[in-house]
Amino acid sequence: MPTQTTIEQLNIRIPKKLARELEALAEVEHVAKIDMARQLLWEGIARRKQEVALKLYEQGQVSKSRAAELAGLSLWELTELVERRGIRWDYSLEEAKQELQRLLSGT
Secondary structure, eight states: OOOOSSOOOOOOOOOHHHHHHHHHHHHHTTSOHHHHHHHHHHHHHHHHHHHHHHHHHHTTSSOHHHHHHHHTOOHHHHHHHHHHHTOOOOOOHHHHHHHHHHHHHTO
């Protein structure tokens, strides 16, 4: 879970069943309910960012590099995710060279 430098309060209403599920999970993992809620929110946001990035890439709306950026992943991590999902991955030799040069130059 990322370090929180500034805090913003967010008040939400959730169904009682969801609150019970959250409390049960927090109890099993021996953490406070609020800490469990924060962790699940971070995990959910990370997953959703990846899903959006993959969808946009698959639809041809963003490049591989941009999809990785949107997902909060390195290009190599995105490559693994794309392969696991069975999404077609068009990556030319020229693109690989450009990416390697970018990585080596530190930009």
